[in-house]
């Protein structure tokens with residue numbers, strides 16, 4: 001089994017597939033490719049027009065003793081509803097977050113324990 005296939009199965013992310021896996025001194029960096037071509041603004045507006053693009057890394061849940069990061073291209077769109085340039089929404093993280101939803105949910109759950 002290819003390592004990208006294995007990570008696709010392990011992570012089970014919706015809306016993205018694993019393109020690359022790199023073992024770095026910081027941890028495992030999983031490169032993602034989005035399945036959806038359309039850009040979705042956090043307000044719900046969607047478009048095909050890209051304003052610009054960059055790469056972002058999100059801390060995900062650790063895998064064994066290794067830190068795990070997701071990395072993907074993230075685009076900005078000129079939102080007609082918001083009237084300004086905004087960063088698109090991704091399925092695995094909240095807008096503006098540098099941690100994944102799963103990571104934040106576990107932190108929140110741990111914080112509620114006595």
Ligand SMILES: [Zn+2]
Pocket residue numbers: 041042043044045079080081082083086
């Ligand atoms: Zn918007």
